[in-house]
Amino acid sequence: MQGGAASAHAADGAPEEMAAFFERRLDIYEEHQLHAIEGAALFYRRTADFLPASAGAEVLDLGCGTGLELGFYYAVNPTARLTCVDLSARMLAVLREKFARFSPRTVCASYFDLPLGEEAFDGAVSVESLHHFTFEEKVPLYANIRAALRRGGAFVLTDYMEEDEQASRAAFCEKARLLAGREGLYHIDTPLTVRRERQALLAGGFARVREEGRWGKTSLLVAERD
Numbered sequence: 001m002q003g004g005a006a007s008a009h010a011a012d013g014a015p016e017e018m019a020a021f022f023e024r025r026l027d028i029y030e031e032h033q034l035h036a037i038e039g040a041a042l043f044y045r046r047t048a049d050f051l052p053a054s055a056g057a058e059v060l061d062l063g064c065g066t067g068l069e070l071g072f073y074y075a076v077n078p079t080a081r082l083t084c085v086d087l088s089a090r091m092l093a094v095l096r097e098k099f100a101r102f103s104p105r106t107v108c109a110s111y112f113d114l115p116l117g118e119e120a121f122d123g124a125v126s127v128e129s130l131h132h133f134t135f136e137e138k139v140p141l142y143a144n145i146r147a148a149l150r151r152g153g154a155f156v157l158t159d160y161m162e163e164d165e166q167a168s169r170a171a172f173c174e175k176a177r178l179l180a181g182r183e184g185l186y187h188i189d190t191p192l193t194v195r196r197e198r199q200a201l202l203a204g205g206f207a208r209v210r211e212e213g214r215w216g217k218t219s220l221l222v223a224e225r226d
């Protein structure tokens with residue numbers, strides 16, 4: 001959760017487990033995302049432009065939270081059929097209530113553990129979720145996303161990325177210090193650089209990756225499969 005007071009650690013400075021972090025801040029979550037992150041008013045809307053516009057398109061959303069990106073996507077494609085994955089049951093409950101009329105399918109799981117299927121989706125998206133993980137964790141996930149896309153499909157990644165290699169490295173060092181060998185998924189921002197993120201997508205088997213926009217520290221990458 002980039003930017004602002006809401007991204008601070010717990011009062012005692014201890015790292016917070018991922019789902020618990022978001023659930024503790026659920027009451028301010030959408031306000032923070034839309035107003036404390038530079039460019040949010042633009043990049044959520046722009047993300048929807050790169051998702052399939054065809055009737056009944058099957059789309060996978062990884063780390064969907066309460067579905068901010070889906071409000072914009074359903075506005076352009078109300079017939080889309082969404083599969084929404086998140087670690088937090090409470091974030092998913094809000095999403096289901098908000099979008100009840102579209103009947104999205106929700107899955108409470110880690111996208112690292114979930115089989116995503118073979119050629120099952122016309123498009124995939126992830127917004128402001130993957131900046132907590134390493135290059136090495138992302139490559140196999142990106143390979144799974146690619147395998148889950150039908151031919152000609154694309155994965156739209158709108159996320160916090162650094163331009164400066166040193167800032168990215170410093171974030172990973174700080175994470176290692178805070179976790180001190182602890183296992184599990186914790187909410188600590190560790191953005192890759194835009195360059196490394198593109199490399200991870202290409203290493204996962206995507207044919208081409210293009211940057212379609214950058215707002216503050218958020219980039220929108222479109223990774224295409226042939």
Ligand SMILES: C[S@@+](CC[C@H](N)C(=O)[O-])C[C@H]1O[C@@H](n2cnc3c(N)ncnc32)[C@H](O)[C@@H]1O
Nearest residue numbers: 001063064065068086087088110111127128129
């Ligand atoms: C900052 S929120 C973004 C939510 C939504 N995409 C948006 O932009 O409003 C990050 C979300 O990613 C989820 N998340 C983080 N790691 C995850 C994982 N490994 N598997 C599934 N969800 C994850 C969190 O639970 C949280 O809801």
